[in-house]
Amino acid sequence: MSQDINQVSQxxxxxxxxxxxxxxxxxxxxxxxxxxxxxxLSSSVAGNAEAAPRTEPVSDRHRWGMLIxxxxxxxxxxxxxxxxxxxxxxxxxxxPLGNDEEKWQNQRPVWIRKVKLxxxxxxxxxxxxxxxxxxxxxxxxxxCPTGASFKRADGIVMVxxxxxxxxxxxxMACPYxxxxxxxxxxxxxxxxxxxxxxxxxxxNLCMHRLDEGQTTTACSDACAAGGHHAILFGDLKxxxxxxxxxxxxxxxxxxxEELELNTGVRYAGL
Amino acid sequence: MSNLQPxxxxxxxxxxxxxLVLRFLGLSFLGLSWAGAAQASGVGDFVVxxxxxxxxxxxxxxxxxxxxxxxxxxRHQRDTTVYGGIRSTKHSLAGCVDCHVGYDAQHEPVxxxxxxxxxxxxxxxxxxxxxCFDCHATLPEGEGWNxxxxxxxxxxxxxxxxxxxxxxxxxxxxxxxxxAAAAAPEGRER
Numbered sequence: 001m002s003q004d005i006n007q008v009s010q011x012x013x014x015x016x017x018x019x020x021x022x023x024x025x026x027x028x029x030x031x032x033x034x035x036x037x038x039x040x041l042s043s044s045v046a047g048n049a050e051a052a053p054r055t056e057p058v059s060d061r062h063r064w065g066m067l068i069x070x071x072x073x074x075x076x077x078x079x080x081x082x083x084x085x086x087x088x089x090x091x092x093x094x095x096p097l098g099n100d101e102e103k104w105q106n107q108r109p110v111w112i113r114k115v116k117l118x119x120x121x122x123x124x125x126x127x128x129x130x131x132x133x134x135x136x137x138x139x140x141x142x143x144c145p146t147g148a149s150f151k152r153a154d155g156i157v158m159v160x161x162x163x164x165x166x167x168x169x170x171x172m173a174c175p176y177x178x179x180x181x182x183x184x185x186x187x188x189x190x191x192x193x194x195x196x197x198x199x200x201x202x203x204n205l206c207m208h209r210l211d212e213g214q215t216t217t218a219c220s221d222a223c224a225a226g227g228h229h230a231i232l233f234g235d236l237k238x239x240x241x242x243x244x245x246x247x248x249x250x251x252x253x254x255x256x257e258e259l260e261l262n263t264g265v266r267y268a269g270l
Numbered sequence: 271m272s273n274l275q276p277x278x279x280x281x282x283x284x285x286x287x288x289x290l291v292l293r294f295l296g297l298s299f300l301g302l303s304w305a306g307a308a309q310a311s312g313v314g315d316f317v318v319x320x321x322x323x324x325x326x327x328x329x330x331x332x333x334x335x336x337x338x339x340x341x342x343x344x345r346h347q348r349d350t351t352v353y354g355g356i357r358s359t360k361h362s363l364a365g366c367v368d369c370h371v372g373y374d375a376q377h378e379p380v381x382x383x384x385x386x387x388x389x390x391x392x393x394x395x396x397x398x399x400x401x402c403f404d405c406h407a408t409l410p411e412g413e414g415w416n417x418x419x420x421x422x423x424x425x426x427x428x429x430x431x432x433x434x435x436x437x438x439x440x441x442x443x444x445x446x447x448x449x450a451a452a453a454a455p456e457g458r459e460r
Contacts, residue, residue, distance in 0.1 A: 057354030
């Protein structure tokens with residue numbers, strides 16, 4: 001009985017989603033039907049041209065995800081965090097003058113956090129990088145009042161900063177504390193990663209790389225370059241991808257799997 | 271107007287104010303005529319001489335179209351990019367910046383939203399707030415992430431990898447998109 005109470009009802013979630021989407025669905029019906037045809041036509045083309053920049057809209061033929069082997073994640077190593085900061089220009093933002101150092105450290109945007117877990121019974125310590133888990137049913141998307149927080153067709157959960165009003169409801173809703181809010185004006189921005197004050201942001205699986213046909217992320221590259229190979233990025237929908245093969249070879253878990261969010265980021269050795 | 275003219279028989283208390291009023295009117299008139307002159311000659315002269323755009327006949331669409339509708343074009347591209355992941359060059363804001371950014375005497379790019387630069391000058395003139403660059407890069411930081419410059423990027427990427435690690439933002443971003451990310455671990459190994 002208690003198990004039933006704790007279980008999140010997918011049916012309830014679907015019902016609420018259907019009720020909210022009923023009005024929009026009627027309008028978008030024709031458009032989505034056209035979209036299916038376009039995706040079907042483009043699939044053969046896109047399959048050959050993986051290395052080229054994208055010319056067709058993203059489709060649900062791929063779902064990008066990661067497998068993180070916590071056994072390989074080294075204590076004290078921050079290669080993935082640093083690489084993420086550089087890739088997305090987070091390191092270009094410096095502490096505002098006159099700001100309290102502790103406040104800055106608490107509030108500065110971070111897309112990957114290194115988390116250290118200790119099992120008190122056994123003393124076993126586990127290190128892992130925690131970022132946006134790119135849920136199939138993202139709570140941040142459910143709560144967003146403007147639709148700015150959305151899931152792209154290829155499974156990437158991200159923020160459309162053009163419509164984000166900075167209410168930070170998604171930060172509250174995320175079970176993984178994955179999202180950050182930009183409190184201060186951003187002087188230096190990168191072309192590939194626009195970001196500015198007043199918007200929420202989080203890991204987007206280096207979508208600018210994916211859009212250019214690359215299938216790597218800055219964190220997985222940095223982890224591999226550091227010799228750890230703890231982060232494996234790939235396509236969850238391709239049964240032959242190295243990611244799926246690695247997942248088949250060893251048990252892996254979702255963090256907070258009881259929420260049934262079907263995360264795109266999985267952890268082995270946890 | 272007639273009551274503002276100096277009156278010979280006016281009272282002594284009012285007389286000192288009259289020249290002041292006249293002077294104010296004269297200044298206003300000068301101001302209006304200056305604005306009129308600016309309107310006649312000003313529109314369309316905002317392309318910065320040192321930018322690549324100055325060497326081209328027109329923008330990605332005919333100039334008249336771009337003047338009136340550039341925002342529509344950018345907004346359409348914006349949704350295509352954010353939701354569809356298509357970062358094409360033709361209507362991308364990165365393309366605007368890349369082509370319209372001016373260069374100073376040292377051939378260093380000047381922020382496109384800086385005073386007297388392309389975007390800012392015209393938006394100032396039209397009194398329209400410009401907030402693209404609250405988030406978007408104001409300099410072509412060597413990383414278009416688009417079709418045209420991908421090969422250039424790859425070349426730079428390889429060159430920079432052999433040179434080693436540079437993290438400081440100005441130089442790192444100028445030298446290529448994933449240069450900083452890819453080169454850093456190599457720096458660590460050394």
